[in-house]
Amino acid sequence: MIEKKNYYFVFKRVFDILFSIFGLVITAPVILMFGIFIKLETPGPVFFIQERVGLNGKNFNVLKLRSMGIDAEKNGAQWAEKNDPRVTKIGAFIRKTRIDELPQFINVIKGDMSLVGPRPERPIFTEQFNREIPGFIDRLAVKPGLTGWAQVNGGYEISPKDKLEYDRYYIKNLSITMDIIIILKTVKVCVTGNGAR
Known part of the structure; x- marks a missing residue:
């Protein structure tokens, strides 16, 4: 099914590059401003x-x-939780509004990611979830988004x-229309902050 959508992936890649450069x-300026806020609030690098x-x-x-603070994973890899105490005050805001994700436009331009796709998990959690939920790696059939x-x-x-x-539903129904719907819904999520953690 995916092989039959070559035209879609070509269009998607061109759109990814153009939109990400523009984005x-x-x-x-937003990344720069919050980068300054991050440095003022806690020691450590701006980017993670x-x-x-x-x-x-x-x-x-x-x-x-x-x-998060620079010692967020001193006890090992942890999945972020709601109201996670490791999250800084500025961090809580940029996670709620998804501003922390903006530098990933660079990942999209490089070709590691797409604008739309399954969110990428860490290797340790991908392995864990695939053991607990057989087929979890099916998500890797398309670029993460x-x-x-x-x-x-x-x-x-x-x-x-x-x-x-x-x-799986997304992968089964890949289309330009669906990607546009997801992007529009994402704007709503960023404005309302729904689903932040």
Whole structure:
């Protein structure tokens, strides 16, 4: 099914590049401003780089504005929770509005990600969830996205199992129209802050 959509993936890649370049230029002042706020609130780097699993299981480094303290994972990898105490005050705001994700336009331009697709998980959690939920790696059949069907329908509060079902639905129904719907829904999510964690 995916092989028959080559035209879609060509269009999607061109759109990803053009939209991300435009988006990066437009949001650069916002990234800079919150980068300053992050430095003023806590010591450490402005950006947070973390390994994620991408298309066909290939790992890449995702780029985000740092929303937690530098010792957030001193006890090992942890999945973020609602009202996570590791999140800083500025971090809570940029996570709620998804501003922390804006640097990922760079990941999209590089080709690691697409604007729309399943949100990429960390290798350790991908392995764990695939053991607990056989087929979880089915999500890796397409590029991960800056936003996705699961995010606009359930945000970060949904379980990995439900996330898989939403992502499978997206992969089964790939289309330009669906991508546009997800992007428009994402704007609404960013404005309302629904699903933040």
